[in-house]
Amino acid sequence: MDCRGETLRWRSRLSSIVFILPWAGHLSVSRDDLTASLKEVAVGIKFEEPLSGNDLWIAELATNLLARLYPRIAITGPEKDRATLRALALDINPDIEIV
Secondary structure (H helix, E strand, O other), X not given: OOOOOOOOEEEEOOOEEEEEEOXXXXXXXXXXXXXXXXXXXXXXXXXXXXXXXXXXXXXXXXHHHHHHHOOEEEEEXXXXXXXXXXXXXXXXXXXXXXO
């Protein structure tokens, strides 16, 4: 919901991503333009200690979302948890580059 209590709606088409905002119409971005813009972008998940139950759940949720939205992600932390998150990202997006 936005600050006026109106629901934000999101739609996806195969050829474009369209955001529909009640007060602004819509913004259309082609798949090619989005791919080109994100090609060199890497986003990351960083942790320093082995993840506890709740922390692991949050890291898995973040990995799940990032693997669907970005072509490159970085995962840093202890090897056991890093391997778990890497496997999750590759299951979701086999073409993802993990740096």
